[in-house]
Amino acid sequence: MTVITIKIDGSQPLKLSPTRAWRTYLGGKLIDELHGIEQPQDSHFPEEWMMSIISTTRNADREHIQEEGLSNLDLADRDISLKELVEKNPVEFLGKHHVAQFGKQTGVLVKLIDSAERLIIQTHPDREKAQKLFNSLYGKTECWHFVGGREIDGVPPHVYIGFKPGVTREQWKALFDEQDVQGMLDCLHKYEVKAGDTFLIEAGVPHAIGSGCLLVEIQEPSDYTIRMEKKSPSGLPIDDFLIHQGLGFEKMFDIFKYDTYTREETLEKWQVAPEILSESEGSKEIELIGYKRTPYFRMTQVEVQDQLEVQGDGVFSGLYILSGDAVLITGEERLPVKKGAQLFIPAQVSSFMIKNNGNEAVQALRLFGPQGI
Structure with a gap:
């Protein structure tokens, strides 16, 4: 039996437990x-958070659950959170330049989302409003990449994205006051989506993920959400605080x-086309969202058909395995991973190898924090 030694000093990729x-x-x-769970079912746990050092503190009646949403290392013998490691060794895990600019925060959050029903129509504050109204360093610009x-x-x-021509603030508020949900949806552009599609959703843009979507969302690390519906599509009453986040029913607008x-202008503005960055020996890397579109994150x-060496460049990242079986090689260390595995790559890891360990191509998302100066 092979014993896998996991170092947690920032010298190798760290496998995280699903949360x-x-x-x-x-x-x-x-x-x-x-994840091979027996009798899979839909519930009020439709999201898996990745490389998370923040918790879901914005859920009414669940504030007492302090660590919901925090990522933990996948260790059999002890419980260690990624947050704990980052706070104790920020330079080793996040990088010297990142810490100098952003402190002991990753500045990013990633979620795997599976929606069995439409999400409530919503928007999020930009950084200026987040700082002014919520005393938060982060707003919530986000990006959706559909994987199934x-x-x-x-x-x-x-999905629903953006206001159609002619919609006004007065009209939008009147629809909220009447709770005319269909009227609200009719104000937004609706698009069918498929695996491979990517959309950037800037803070302030109204949106709703529809039913049946499986996507990876990369976003600024905040959970401030302004909701337009007082009841979810499945009938769950929504607490007033969850709707206006403490701002009240006037100021939330x-x-x-x-x-x-227009529909065409919205697609041109918010849908992001993939760009091939490198390609060699059957392996390639494709940029799905980059810093030229937003400074807040990159994906x-x-x-990988056979093997691919990945350069760290002195910045931390996340890795999410979309398909296949692989071994991550860092020096003498070998870490087997398979579809559904999520990892944190410390800034101290200068490079590592992804070696295909199966018959199908390994596909993985690389997840990056905010752009440094």
Whole structure:
């Protein structure tokens, strides 16, 4: 029997345990299936959080659960959170330049989301409003990369993004006051989505993930959400605080940006086309969202037929295995991983090898924090 030694000094990639988070909407069956859970089912735990050093403190009646959403190392003999490691050794794990600019925060959060129902229509504050209204360093610009999905009641996966031409703040508030949900949806552009699609959702833009979506969301690390519905599509009453986040039913409308675009303009503005960064010997890396579109995060996808050396460049990152079986090699250390595995790559890791250990190509997402100066 091979004994795998895991060093937690920042010298090698660290495998993280899956951590689920409670949400107001239903989903998660596909995430259960991904991890081989018997009798997979949809529930109020439709999200798996990755490389997370923040918890879900914005859920009403669940504030007492202090560590929900925090990532922990996948260790059999002890419980250690990624947050604990970062706070004790920030330079080794996050990098000298990152710590100098952002402190002991990763500045990013990643989620795997499986929606069995449409999410409530919502938006999030930008950094200026987040600092002014919530005393938060971070707003919540986010990016969706779709990795799968399913039909729900015969309806294919879909999303709602941005105001149609002619929508005004006064109209939007009146629809909220009347709780005319269909009227609200009719104000937004609806798009069917498929695996491989990527959308950037800037803070302030109204949006809703529809039913049947399986996606990886990379975002600024905050959980401030302004919701437009007082009841979820499945009938769950939403606490007033969850709707306005303490701002009240008038001031919450300051968070929305009321720019309007045609359907074509919206796609051109918010859908992101992939860009091949490198390709050699059957392996390649594709940029899905980069710093030229947003300074808040970056995400690439690597495809490995045989093996691929990945350079660290002195910055931390995350790795999420989309398909295949692989071994991560760092010096003399070897770490087997398979589909569904998530890892944190400390800044101190200068390079590592992804070696394909199976018959199908290994596909993995590389997940990066904010752009440094």
